[in-house]
Amino acid sequence: MYLEINIQDCFWSSAPSEVEKLKLQDDRDKSCPISSHNWEYWFQKWLEILKPDIPVAQNYELSLRLTGDFEIQTLNSQYRDQNQPTDVLAFATLEVNVPQPEIVDSDIQIYLGDIVISIETAFRQAAQQGHPLITELAWLAAHGFLHLLGWDHLDEESWQKMVKQQLFLLHAVGITLEGQITQDN
Numbered sequence: 001m002y003l004e005i006n007i008q009d010c011f012w013s014s015a016p017s018e019v020e021k022l023k024l025q026d027d028r029d030k031s032c033p034i035s036s037h038n039w040e041y042w043f044q045k046w047l048e049i050l051k052p053d054i055p056v057a058q059n060y061e062l063s064l065r066l067t068g069d070f071e072i073q074t075l076n077s078q079y080r081d082q083n084q085p086t087d088v089l090a091f092a093t094l095e096v097n098v099p100q101p102e103i104v105d106s107d108i109q110i111y112l113g114d115i116v117i118s119i120e121t122a123f124r125q126a127a128q129q130g131h132p133l134i135t136e137l138a139w140l141a142a143h144g145f146l147h148l149l150g151w152d153h154l155d156e157e158s159w160q161k162m163v164k165q166q167l168f169l170l171h172a173v174g175i176t177l178e179g180q181i182t183q184d185n
Helices: 018-024 036-050 069-080 119-129 133-148 156-172
Strands: 002-008 059-067 088-092 109-118
Touching: 002 036, 036 059, 036 133, 036 156, 059 133, 069 088, 069 109, 069 119, 088 133, 109 119, 109 133, 119 133, 133 156
Parallel strands: 002 059, 059 109
Antiparallel strands: 088 109
């Protein structure tokens, strides 16, 4: 089972923003952006750990777009009727709670969906939480990935289950969170 990641790293190639200017002042975030290899390792590891209830295929694919507040606000408004920036959006392509046929053709690749992360919002949240930007980006990526696999958080109980799962996923790739994660993340 292999997971192919299409990374659209448009944020880092754009003109310097206020976040990038602030980032230059913060030595702990010089390791960002995260390498394609790290993103691929994380998602592959998470897929292997989770063993999700999705159609069986030899290969899976997802798209990760790193962007700024302006673009994510546009998407949030268009798809969620919330005209404000957010940290992460996930657009799943698989229907959840629908019986999935078992796929036996090993040439078939299943597209899981798109994850969009606002680097600007992630940077602010990392500062608020007191951890490095790389930790916040991993946290948001895990959150978006769980959404692609059918997880949701419609109430406090499901939110707490999702938070525990995200903590487990981060720990599995060697990232620990210090401090408290709140639902407005």
